[in-house]
Amino acid sequence: MTKRYLDYLDQLEAEAIHIMREVAGQFEKPALLFSGGKDSITLVRLAEKAFRPGKFPFPLVHIDTGHNFPEAIRYRDELAERLGEKLIVRNVEDTIKRKSLSEPKGRYASRNALQTHTLLETIEEFGFDACIGGARRDEEKARAKERIFSVRDEFGQWDPKRQRPELWNIYNGRITKGENVRVFPISNWTELDVWNYIKREGIELPNIYYTHERECLVRDGKLMAWSDFIYQEPDDVVVRKQVRFRTVGDMTCTAAVESIAHDIDGVIAEILESKISERGATRIDDKLSETAMEDRKKGGYF
Amino acid sequence: MDILRFITAGSVDDGKSTLIGRLLYDTKQIFADQLEAIESSGRLNEDGQVDLSLLTDGLKAEREQGITIDVAYKYFSTEKRKFIIADAPGHIQYTRNMVTGASNSNLSIILVDARKGVQEQTRRHSIISSLLGIPHLVICINKMDLVGYDEQVYNQIIADYKQFAKKLNAKDITFIPVSALKGDNIVEGSELTMPWYQGPSLLEHLEQVPVSQDFNLDDSRFPVQYVIRPLTAEHHDYRGYAGKVISGTYKAGDKVTVQPSGQTTTVKSVELGGKVLEEAFAPMSVVLQLEDEVDISRGDIIVKAAENLEVAQEFEATVCWMHNKALKPGAKLLLRHNSTETRCVVRNIDYKIDINTLDHLEDVDQIQLNDICRVQIKTASPLLLDKYEDNRSNGGFILVDETSFATVGAGMVSEIEF
Numbered sequence: 001m002t003k004r005y006l007d008y009l010d011q012l013e014a015e016a017i018h019i020m021r022e023v024a025g026q027f028e029k030p031a032l033l034f035s036g037g038k039d040s041i042t043l044v045r046l047a048e049k050a051f052r053p054g055k056f057p058f059p060l061v062h063i064d065t066g067h068n069f070p071e072a073i074r075y076r077d078e079l080a081e082r083l084g085e086k087l088i089v090r091n092v093e094d095t096i097k098r099k100s101l102s103e104p105k106g107r108y109a110s111r112n113a114l115q116t117h118t119l120l121e122t123i124e125e126f127g128f129d130a131c132i133g134g135a136r137r138d139e140e141k142a143r144a145k146e147r148i149f150s151v152r153d154e155f156g157q158w159d160p161k162r163q164r165p166e167l168w169n170i171y172n173g174r175i176t177k178g179e180n181v182r183v184f185p186i187s188n189w190t191e192l193d194v195w196n197y198i199k200r201e202g203i204e205l206p207n208i209y210y211t212h213e214r215e216c217l218v219r220d221g222k223l224m225a226w227s228d229f230i231y232q233e234p235d236d237v238v239v240r241k242q243v244r245f246r247t248v249g250d251m252t253c254t255a256a257v258e259s260i261a262h263d264i265d266g267v268i269a270e271i272l273e274s275k276i277s278e279r280g281a282t283r284i285d286d287k288l289s290e291t292a293m294e295d296r297k298k299g300g301y302f
Numbered sequence: 303m304d305i306l307r308f309i310t311a312g313s314v315d316d317g318k319s320t321l322i323g324r325l326l327y328d329t330k331q332i333f334a335d336q337l338e339a340i341e342s343s344g345r346l347n348e349d350g351q352v353d354l355s356l357l358t359d360g361l362k363a364e365r366e367q368g369i370t371i372d373v374a375y376k377y378f379s380t381e382k383r384k385f386i387i388a389d390a391p392g393h394i395q396y397t398r399n400m401v402t403g404a405s406n407s408n409l410s411i412i413l414v415d416a417r418k419g420v421q422e423q424t425r426r427h428s429i430i431s432s433l434l435g436i437p438h439l440v441i442c443i444n445k446m447d448l449v450g451y452d453e454q455v456y457n458q459i460i461a462d463y464k465q466f467a468k469k470l471n472a473k474d475i476t477f478i479p480v481s482a483l484k485g486d487n488i489v490e491g492s493e494l495t496m497p498w499y500q501g502p503s504l505l506e507h508l509e510q511v512p513v514s515q516d517f518n519l520d521d522s523r524f525p526v527q528y529v530i531r532p533l534t535a536e537h538h539d540y541r542g543y544a545g546k547v548i549s550g551t552y553k554a555g556d557k558v559t560v561q562p563s564g565q566t567t568t569v570k571s572v573e574l575g576g577k578v579l580e581e582a583f584a585p586m587s588v589v590l591q592l593e594d595e596v597d598i599s600r601g602d603i604i605v606k607a608a609e610n611l612e613v614a615q616e617f618e619a620t621v622c623w624m625h626n627k628a629l630k631p632g633a634k635l636l637l638r639h640n641s642t643e644t645r646c647v648v649r650n651i652d653y654k655i656d657i658n659t660l661d662h663l664e665d666v667d668q669i670q671l672n673d674i675c676r677v678q679i680k681t682a683s684p685l686l687l688d689k690y691e692d693n694r695s696n697g698g699f700i701l702v703d704e705t706s707f708a709t710v711g712a713g714m715v716s717e718i719e720f
């Protein structure tokens with residue numbers, strides 16, 4: 001008898017495809033949240049595997065803070081074009097104007113929290129009942145407790161005490177009108193799994209994931225990409241560094257890491273060597289309090 | 303490299319969190335910033351070292367109130383394997399959490415305190431693991447440092463456990479003496495402290511347990527999740543059935559039957575992402591194209607013709623009740639099995655299972671949160687079921703409240719009536 005052996009990446013892929021198809025089968029108006037970062041790029045590849053040669057049963061939706069890396073935005077538009085899939089972009093800028101929201105000020109100013117307002121507005125505007133996202137349980141301790149189908153109330157709020165138990169491969173997506181479900185197909189993947197998958201699949205990424213020279217502000221020991229959006233103090237020092245990004249989010253809260261990795265093998269080698277976790281190395285927003293991520297999730301963040 | 307999914311059981315006092323912390327720490331899966339976070343909490347263990355149990359600490363509400371919310375998932379890998387840990391709290395009031403974590407696990411680690419031996423807790427966790435059909439049990443006899451690494455203590459606990467385990471449906475039981483606190487026999491061996499022990503360390507065992515054999519490759523079951531119809535010029539007549547091979551194998555040329563309609567046809571091709579595959583086997587997610595135009599929709603199951611799966615509306619099941627509102631005979635609920643959802647009624651509660659002894663308690667009129675019972679169920683539409691013990695992937699289902707849509711029960715098919 002032939003030995004039937006499924007590599008771990010194939011197993012993770014099969015699980016994620018199954019989850020995406022459950023979304024397609026159980027919901028009327030799903031969406032895939034797409035930021036141009038490596039995790040959501042992975043989701044798009046998984047959607048191709050789940051639904052080709054058909055079209056995706058959902059649009060790609062980007063909540064644009066207006067403070068994104070131009071490389072990621074360019075990649076986003078080219079990808080949607082190449083795939084022939086629908087892309088919906090909603091801007092945090094518009095929400096700020098329409099709702100007269102105040103922008104956070106000062107040293108740690110970021111639109112990261114305001115993104116939640118635009119996300120919830122967009123969900124309401126299109127009546128999305130499920131939003132697929134690229135969050136992983138290995139990122140953060142609050143996310144380690146997250147279900148794959150995560151029910152949110154009409155305010156988008158996560159209530160850890162109301163979570164539904166998830167058994168076998170059966171996902172309960174039943175909701176009442178107004179509620180929605182956030183779905184995380186790559187929950188069981190780690191940062192390294194994502195990179196190994198990108199390598200195996202030969203997926204192209206925005207070039208900021210690989211080493212390049214960039215002007216950076218040194219803040220709390222972290223390298224912040226110098227841009228018009230970043231808060232500056234008189235004694236801030238701008239340095240030129242050889243860096244890359246381990247995660248790509250809003251420019252105001254995503255730090256670069258010093259790196260010489262110019263290709264995917266170099267990136268994987270660096271992650272294997274790294275003594276700092278992905279979010280620990282790169283995210284300013286998680287450091288603001290012990291439960292920053294948990295609090296954001298309760299407020300409707302994904 | 304493959305994946306081993308396992309659950310850890312045992313009360314907090316048995317050193318479960320320390321064991322997980324030790325596995326992560328000694329395999330160098332803990333990052334400096336995460337370690338710093340627990341160091342800065344200022345809590346040290348009795349040896350004045352960082353308290354590794356804090357690594358599994360979760361949410362604010364849990365830390366504030368000392369409550370534990372459902373299952374947390376942890377990840378680590380070695381050169382040989384990727385590991386997914388379902389970290390479920392162990393107290394009796396958390397049976398539902400253990401059932402949740404156990405449903406996807408291939409292996410259960412049950413911790414026993416060497417000073418206390420086999421306890422009610424040990425029996426309970428072993429029984430739940432056995433009911434959920436977990437193929438591999440590892441009994442970790444922990445805190446060996448506190449009994450002077452005494453071989454006699456270890457042997458006595460094994461003897462006691464084996465006596466109890468006779469009534470379990472457990473195929474593979476392994477015993478390992480460890481000290482999670484000191485790190486003996488977790489990742490490294492224990493030549494210095496327990497030279498009398500010749501077996502593998504816990505990690506070595508976790509790396510070796512054969513998991514590929516845990517997939518049922520005999521009974522072919524393919525529940526259809528979604529029908530792919532591109533309706534483009536290039537793929538005008540294309541009709542692909544998207545789903546997961548939950549058990550068995552499929553290849554082009556296989557004669558198949560579509561249930562519940564009973565129509566037969568042949569597999570034209572097996573595909574993934576638009577590319578043709580030679581064969582699909584469990585647990586792959588693929589697309590099947592069929593030779594004939596048959597009427598198939600989400601929820602149908604494509605089986606190999608020779609295996610003619612039976613269609614049933616009445617069956618008996620073992621149910622773990624997961625909700626505060628008690629379950630009473632006559633209760634109407636939604637039942638979700640694979641991609642199918644149907645209404646059902648719980649016609650009768652046959653008995654409740656004492657999860658400390660496996661005894662049957664009869665004449666029960668209602669089932670409370672965390673109880674496990676045997677019930678008779680009748681469904682509104684026909685289901686394509688296997689017995690859980692024959693096919694773990696096609697024998698499990700969940701029960702959903704009709705109005706709140708909460709998941710209120712986990713069920714395993716035990717007898718099917720035709």
